[in-house]
Amino acid sequence: MKYYLLLSIFGVFANCERLHEQIYSSIKGGAACFRRLNGTHQAGCSSSDKGAVGVVQMISDITDAQWIAFNSSAGPYMAIVNTDIFKDVIEVLMGHPENVAGVVIFNNVTDSTFSFTQESRCPNEYSSGFENQCSSSSSFVWNDQGTGLLRRNIPFPIFYLPDSKMDQIEKIQECYLKFNLDKTNQKGRPLCSVQLNSFMFAAVNSEVCLRRSATSALLSPTKVCDPLGDNNVYYSLFPRPKEKETANKSIILVTARIDSASLFDGLSPGTASSVVGTVTFLTAAATLAKMIPVTEANLYDNNVLWTLFNGEAFDYIGSQRVAYDLKKGSWPYAPLKPSNIRLHVEIGQIGGAMTVHKNDNLWPLNVYAPNYSVYNTEVSEFVSMMLNNTMAVNYIVSDNLPPSSLHSFRKILKNVTSSGDLPELLIVDHDEIFTNLFYNSALDQSDKIGYFYHNISIGSDGTFLTTAELLLNGTMEEFEPQVKISRVATAFAKTLYQKVTGKAYYGNITASAHLVDEILYCLLMSQACRLLYAVDFAQSEGGEEKMPTRAPPLYVGVAPVENTAPTFAGHLLALLTGQQLNLNKTGCDAPPQPGYSKYWLRGWNHTGVCIQTTMNFSQALSPAFVITDYDMKSGDYSTWTESVWQTMWARVFVSAGGGGATVAVISGCIVTVVAALLTYWLKRHAAIAFAKAPAAVVVNEDAASGILRTVNC
Amino acid sequence: MTLAEFFGCSLLAFGTPLVMFALTIANDPVRIIIMIVAAFGWLLSFLLSSLIWYAVVPLRSYLAFGMVFAIIFQELFRYGMYLLLRRTEAGLKEISENQDIGSNKMEMAYVSGLGFGTMSGAFALVNVLADSAGPGTLGLQGGTEYFFVTSAAMTLCMILLNTFWSVIFFSGLDDKKYSKDPEKKLHNSSSYNCLRMINFVPNHLQELSKIHLNQ
Numbered sequence: 001m002k003y004y005l006l007l008s009i010f011g012v013f014a015n016c017e018r019l020h021e022q023i024y025s026s027i028k029g030g031a032a033c034f035r036r037l038n039g040t041h042q043a044g045c046s047s048s049d050k051g052a053v054g055v056v057q058m059i060s061d062i063t064d065a066q067w068i069a070f071n072s073s074a075g076p077y078m079a080i081v082n083t084d085i086f087k088d089v090i091e092v093l094m095g096h097p098e099n100v101a102g103v104v105i106f107n108n109v110t111d112s113t114f115s116f117t118q119e120s121r122c123p124n125e126y127s128s129g130f131e132n133q134c135s136s137s138s139s140f141v142w143n144d145q146g147t148g149l150l151r152r153n154i155p156f157p158i159f160y161l162p163d164s165k166m167d168q169i170e171k172i173q174e175c176y177l178k179f180n181l182d183k184t185n186q187k188g189r190p191l192c193s194v195q196l197n198s199f200m201f202a203a204v205n206s207e208v209c210l211r212r213s214a215t216s217a218l219l220s221p222t223k224v225c226d227p228l229g230d231n232n233v234y235y236s237l238f239p240r241p242k243e244k245e246t247a248n249k250s251i252i253l254v255t256a257r258i259d260s261a262s263l264f265d266g267l268s269p270g271t272a273s274s275v276v277g278t279v280t281f282l283t284a285a286a287t288l289a290k291m292i293p294v295t296e297a298n299l300y301d302n303n304v305l306w307t308l309f310n311g312e313a314f315d316y317i318g319s320q321r322v323a324y325d326l327k328k329g330s331w332p333y334a335p336l337k338p339s340n341i342r343l344h345v346e347i348g349q350i351g352g353a354m355t356v357h358k359n360d361n362l363w364p365l366n367v368y369a370p371n372y373s374v375y376n377t378e379v380s381e382f383v384s385m386m387l388n389n390t391m392a393v394n395y396i397v398s399d400n401l402p403p404s405s406l407h408s409f410r411k412i413l414k415n416v417t418s419s420g421d422l423p424e425l426l427i428v429d430h431d432e433i434f435t436n437l438f439y440n441s442a443l444d445q446s447d448k449i450g451y452f453y454h455n456i457s458i459g460s461d462g463t464f465l466t467t468a469e470l471l472l473n474g475t476m477e478e479f480e481p482q483v484k485i486s487r488v489a490t491a492f493a494k495t496l497y498q499k500v501t502g503k504a505y506y507g508n509i510t511a512s513a514h515l516v517d518e519i520l521y522c523l524l525m526s527q528a529c530r531l532l533y534a535v536d537f538a539q540s541e542g543g544e545e546k547m548p549t550r551a552p553p554l555y556v557g558v559a560p561v562e563n564t565a566p567t568f569a570g571h572l573l574a575l576l577t578g579q580q581l582n583l584n585k586t587g588c589d590a591p592p593q594p595g596y597s598k599y600w601l602r603g604w605n606h607t608g609v610c611i612q613t614t615m616n617f618s619q620a621l622s623p624a625f626v627i628t629d630y631d632m633k634s635g636d637y638s639t640w641t642e643s644v645w646q647t648m649w650a651r652v653f654v655s656a657g658g659g660g661a662t663v664a665v666i667s668g669c670i671v672t673v674v675a676a677l678l679t680y681w682l683k684r685h686a687a688i689a690f691a692k693a694p695a696a697v698v699v700n701e702d703a704a705s706g707i708l709r710t711v712n713c
Numbered sequence: 714m715t716l717a718e719f720f721g722c723s724l725l726a727f728g729t730p731l732v733m734f735a736l737t738i739a740n741d742p743v744r745i746i747i748m749i750v751a752a753f754g755w756l757l758s759f760l761l762s763s764l765i766w767y768a769v770v771p772l773r774s775y776l777a778f779g780m781v782f783a784i785i786f787q788e789l790f791r792y793g794m795y796l797l798l799r800r801t802e803a804g805l806k807e808i809s810e811n812q813d814i815g816s817n818k819m820e821m822a823y824v825s826g827l828g829f830g831t832m833s834g835a836f837a838l839v840n841v842l843a844d845s846a847g848p849g850t851l852g853l854q855g856g857t858e859y860f861f862v863t864s865a866a867m868t869l870c871m872i873l874l875n876t877f878w879s880v881i882f883f884s885g886l887d888d889k890k891y892s893k894d895p896e897k898k899l900h901n902s903s904s905y906n907c908l909r910m911i912n913f914v915p916n917h918l919q920e921l922s923k924i925h926l927n928q
Contacts, residue, residue, distance in 0.1 A: 019841060022856060023849040053848045175853055190858050195848060653849030656715060660850065660858040664721025664865060671869065672728030679736045690819075 027172070027194070027650040029165040030104070031264035031442070033158040034648075035200035036314070037209055037225060039624070039632035039639035042202070043150065044263070046643070047102065047157040051197030053655070054078030054101025055186065056176045065089040067183070069096035074186035076101035078194040080172060083443065084113035087147055097155040102196040104650070106161040106169045107443065115145035115437035118263040119313075123403040123439070126635055127315040129410030130418070131370070131399035142402055144433045149263055150440065157196040159650050160264040160442055172652050179654060193655040201225070202643035207632040209641060225641040229559030229621035230310045232318045233258070233570040234332050235577065236614045237288060237304040237500070238297035239595030242334040249303040251340050252499055255405055256281035256347040258565055260440055260554040261313035265648065267442040268555040271449055271524055272351030275554070276485065278308065279519045281347050282572060283489035284496070287511040289577035291497050302342065302500045305332070306573070309405050310566050310620040311556035313440055315638030318556075318620035319405030323412035324637070325618075333616055334595070338416045343378050343499070344424045347492075348404040351449055352436025353429035354481050358450035361478045363488065366428050367393045368401050370410075372420035379423045385498050389505075391491035393427065402428050446524040449481045453521045456514055458530055462575070462604040464512035476513055482520065486513040519572070527552050527564060535571035535601050558642050559621050570615050574599050578613030585610075715847025722845055722865035726838050730831050730872050737823075743809040744824045751794055751828025751879075758790035759783065759836065787833075794825050795883055818887055819880055826879025830872035838868045 035044040055074050059065055059081045068077045069092050078101050081089050086105055093100045107113075121141035122134035134142055161168055175192035182189075202209035202225035209225035238249070256277045260270020269275075285306045292300075311317030325331030326338050353364055367386070373379035374397060383395050401407065406424050409417050416422040429435055438444040454475055456465060467486045470476040476483050489511035497505040522529040528547040536547075552564035578599075581588070585600055588610035592598040596612045603609035624630050624637040632639050682689050738744045766772075766779035773779075798821050845861040852858060 019844050019851075022854050023844060023851055025853055179852070190850065190852050192853075193848070651849075652853065654852030654858070655848055656718065656850040656858045660860070660862050661715065661718035661721055663859065664718050664725055664862040666721075667862065667866070668721045668724030668728055672724055672732060675729035676732040676736070679733050683736055 024651045024653045025171060027104075027159070027161070027168045027652055029168060030159040030161050030648075030650050031267045032196070032198040032648040032650075033154065033160070033263045034198060034265050034645060035202060035643040036228070037202055037204070037206045037641050037643065038315075039206055039635065041151075041205055042153050044200070044643075045154040045157045045198065046200035046203075047196055047198050049199040051195045051199070051649075052076075052078075052101040052157050053193055053195045055655070056080060056172055056180055056192045056194055056652070058173060058176055059085065059089055061085065062088050062092065065092040068099055069093065072099055072183075072186075074189075074191060075099040078196070079103045080169065080176075080194075081105050082111055082113075083107045083116050084111050086113070086116070087145070090147065090149065093156075094152075094154065100156050102157040102159070102194070104159045104161065104169075104172070104194065104196070106166065107163045108166065108169075109163045113443070116443045117143060117146050117437065117439045117441045118149035119143050119146045119261070119440040120148040120151050121146040123313075124315050124407065127320070127407060127411065127638060128403070129401065129407045130414065131401075131410075132407070133400040140432065142430075142432075142434055143439050145437050146439070150261065157198045158263065159196055159198070160267065162267070162442070175652055175654070188659075189657040190654050190659075191657070192652065194650060194652050196650045198645060198648045200643040200645050202641065205632070206639045206641040209643070223644055225643050226558035226560060227621060227625045228311055228314050228556050228638075228640045228642055229317055229619065229625075230259075230556050230561075230563050231566045231570075231617040232310055232322060232620045233308040233566050233573065233615065233617055235285065235306045235570075235573045235616070236332075237292060237306075238294060238300075239593070239614050240303065240305075240332075240334040241595035243594060248340060249301055250342040251336060252302060252304045252496065253307065253341050253344040254281070254285075254304060254347070254496070255307045255309060255319070255344065257310075257312040257318075257405065258308045258554070258569055259310050259313055259318075259556045260444065262440060262442040262444075262555070264442050266553055266555075268440075268553060269442070269445045269524060269551060270440070270554045271444050271446050271451070272355060272436040273349055273439050273444050274312075274351075275520070275523050276351030276354065276449060276481070277347045277349060278569065279516055279523065280350065280485050280489050280492070281306065281308065282519055282569060282576070283486060283511045283516055284347075284492045285573060286515065286576035287489055287493035287509060288496050290509045291493060291505060291507060292500060294579065300500050300502075304496055304500060305336070308566065308569055310563075311622075311638070312405060314556065314640040315622075316405055316408040317622045317638045317640070319408035320412060320637050321620055321623055321626075322618070323408045324623040324626075327413055332618060338413050338422055341422050343382060344406070344409065344422060345382070346404050346406055346424070346426045348402060348426050348428040349434070349436060349439070350427060350429040350488075352434055352439075354449035354484070355437070356435060357479070359479055361484075363484045364429065365391070365393045365488070366431055367395050368426040368428060369395070369397050370401065370417075370420070370424060371397060371399045372418075373397050373423065373425070376420045376423050379425050382425065382495065382499060385495045386491065389491045389494040389498065391488060391495060394431075396431065401426060402430070404428070446520070450479075451481050451520055451524065453525060454482075454514075454517050455521075456517065458514075458518065458534075458604060460605040462534075464514040464518075466510060467513040468510070470513050476517075480513075482513040482516040485516045485520075486511040489516070515576075522552070522568065523554070523565065524551050526550065531572060532564075532568055533602065534604055534606070535568060535575050556620070559625075566617070566620075570617055571599065571601055574611045574613035574615045575601055575603070575609075578611040578615065581610040581612050583610040715845065715850070718850075718861055719842060719846045722838070722842060722861050725862065725865040726834060726868040726872070727831075729869055730827060730834070733827060734831075738827070741809070743805055744820075747798065747805075747821060747824045748828035748831075750797070751825035752832035754790045754794050754825075755787065755829045755832040758786040759833075762786045787829075791829065791879060791882055792886075794829070794879075795886055798825060798883075819884060822880045822883035823876060825883075826876035827872075829879060830875030833875055834868045834872040837871060838864060841865075 033045040035046050054076045057068055057077045057079055059079050076099055121136045121143050123143055179192040213223045257274045258278050260268040260274045262268045309318030322331055329335045367383055369379045386393055404426050406426055467483055494505045518531045522532045526549045528549050554565050557563050588598050588600045592612055599611045601609055601611055622638040624639045738748055762783040765782045841864045850858040851860045
């Protein structure tokens with residue numbers, strides 16, 4: 001008996017844990033949907049401040065969602081949904097939010113979804129130019145699969161678990177199968193539940209939350225929301241010193257978008273939505289800089305201004321700011337007149353078609369130009385130059401332009417863009433409907449374009465293998481995105497060469513698929529990459545392995561925080577296109593030549609290089625937050641802000657059926673009343689109950705009868 | 714539902730001691746003092762046992778070790794309480810309005826026992842009560858939702874047992890019947906405590922060690 005007791009004690013102690021850990025199991029690695037606000041509405045999700053608790057219901061098809069909405073008894077429920085049926089399920093749940101505590105989305109690779117986009121059917125509909133025909137209510141929409149959740153107020157929290165976190169879903173499923181299977185008989189029984197906490201501090205709209213952020217001086221100063229914003233990156237082929245006439249060369253403005261978005265915190269891969277465009281832009285810029293050395297600046301009357309816009313997913317923050325500053329004559333460093341812009345070429349969303357053409361050599365591209373282009377020779381000339389330079393594009397003339405920064409220019413610089421004084425064209429990979437079915441979503445990942453990293457080392461002087469070499473030695477195949485992008489970038493650079501110099505390019509400089517491979521790896525796979533390490537400011541110590549191994553966030557983020565992506569893109573432009581000066585670190589701090597700036601970067605061989613470049617950053621913060629007394633409801637400029645939150649966590653546990661509570665309350669009351677009566681009776685009749693003489697105490701085996709006789713109160 | 718559980722469990726565990734306190738102790742200041750001193754005595758004993766548990770690093774994960782010391786110190790302090798009360802009996806009589814105090818030796822034993830028990834009960838249940846406020850209950854890794862109410866009932870038993878043990882212990886010492894009753898009592902005490910500690914000591918000791926570490 002003794003041994004048994006001892007054994008049982010050790011048995012229990014061996015797996016002893018805090019009680020709390022036996023009750024709750026946290027769900028790790030999830031990304032929560034958060035709240036953003038614009039001038040009139042709030043969008044996104046928030047839980048209550050204690051977190052939303054709901055009974056787990058695994059959703060295997062739409063009927064399960066309908067059951068939650070109409071027939072369930074033990075609600076509210078936490079719907080656990082795979083990405084492939086999320087689009088249908090969320091509409092049912094949002095229609096009946098009273099029975100829904102929240103949603104957990106997971107991405108099971110085996111049942112992968114064919115489309116997943118929480119962007120509206122007409123992205124940035126309300127910031128579009130005046131001839132825009134896309135309307136969410138009409139049948140003609142760009143983003144046909146869009147649910148618009150990114151712009152809608154969702155009345156419950158949503159968490160997303162990527163495919164690498166399927167073990168967490170299995171944990172929930174195990175608990176679900178143990179407790180919740182009997183759907184008809186759930187009330188009053190212990191049920192597997194999930195709690196999601198993603199409480200958002202901001203509410204109502206940007207105006208209200210900014211006021212709340214500013215006016216709590218009396219109490220503790222708390223910030224509840226921040227404007228969205230970051231940096232735009234621009235770089236001109238030739239320097240544009242403020243003082244000189246050369247600044248007035250006519251400009252070919254080449255733009256692309258660098259940001260992406262998604263409903264979930266920290267997950268905006270944006271591969272097909274923006275990265276392919278960004279990479280084409282960077283590679284073409286680097287190639288053109290090699291084709292036309294900066295020393296030839298005086299030979300030509302044209303200049304190319306390359307600009308990467310940030311925050312475009314949220315009503316074109318970056319391009320609105322640039323257009324606004326252009327209108328005011330305060331952008332870029334040496335201000336530019338809109339009339340000096342000879343042509344504006346936007347590299348739009350061009351990654352979607354790669355999904356379809358993953359296994360062949362095709363990459364069909366379309367060029368959109370507004371209606372005036374029929375009479376305007378600039379645009380048609382440029383298109384024919386593209387065709388001459390082996391850039392196969394399909395030319396479409398329409399005032400209904402796909403979502404792109406052109407809309408900002410057409411809206412804000414209306415007088416020059418509507419007349420065609422500022423000719424515009426847009427390169428995209430789709431016609432009436434996006435080919436990218438994952439536009440601005442968490443699933444817009446590198447597999448969608450069929451990207452595989454080749455991990456080829458870079459020469460210590462920054463030489464990359466050429467595309468031809470890579471194809472010849474069999475490292476890469478024609479159908480790979482790296483090769484396709486390098487081809488298009490070469491053709492685009494050649495076209496720009498012809499536009500700048502007036503003659504066709506017959507040299508042998510081409511864009512390198514090797515460089516494309518490296519840039520894609522930095523933007524899509526991991527920040528611990530060769531290029532990011534080479535262009536990082538030389539201050540930070542430690543090798544490549546010190547950098548985080550996840551992709552840099554492409555979501556524009558809040559204005560006070562600088563993101564990796566634009567800094568990386570800017571520094572990479574500097575390193576690839578700038579002139580290397582023979583200076584040490586202190587020498588590099590001296591003021592640069594007019595029209596240039598200097599950067600001390602780590603360089604290809606990691607010893608540090610001083611780069612003189614025309615690259616610069618400009619603020620990508622919406623004019624709405626710059627103009628004093630701006631009317632947030634006017635709809636002129638982007639007014640997006642992001643709510644502040646404290647924590648985001650999720651946990652699974654079993655919620656009580658109420659049996660324990662009932663027993664506790666009933667027995668507690670009975671025991672207390674009985675004890676009160678007994679004590680009172682004993683006190684009243686102490687003389688009878690207890691022998692007065694304490695010396696005569698006799699202790700029985702029965703402790704209870706002992707006290708009756710020995711305690712005298 | 715979980716809030717009901719919290720209050721139900723609190724009532725089950727501490728309702729009875731509260732009633733006993735209100736009806737039999739609260740009307741005499743000296744009894745209150747004795748009860749508080751006894752409660753403090755139990756705290757000291759627990760502090761000492763936690764120090765030992767904390768100091769012997771290699772045995773820290775074997776909570777049986779700490780548990781044994783907790784029982785030894787608890788009984789030593791009960792004996793200490795006995796000595797203290799017997800020494801101060803005359804003084805207490807002086808200051809008390811109730812001149813009869815101490816005339817019945819079992820009265821003091823009961824009061825100090827209840828102090829001992831209440832404090833040990835509070836320590837045993839406070840963690841569990843905190844978790845009973847929900848929203849979850851046991852079940853994810855085994856266990857039932859009746860765990861909380863059982864814990865509360867066990868705590869009530871423990872409080873009452875401590876009271877009884879003090880009465881028996883004091884009486885045995887008074888009558889100098891060491892060989893028979895205290896031994897029996899000690900045997901009872903340790904085996905019950907063993908059972909009891911299986912559930913709760915781990916929690917307390919870890920909690921206490923955390924407090925120490927934080928300081």
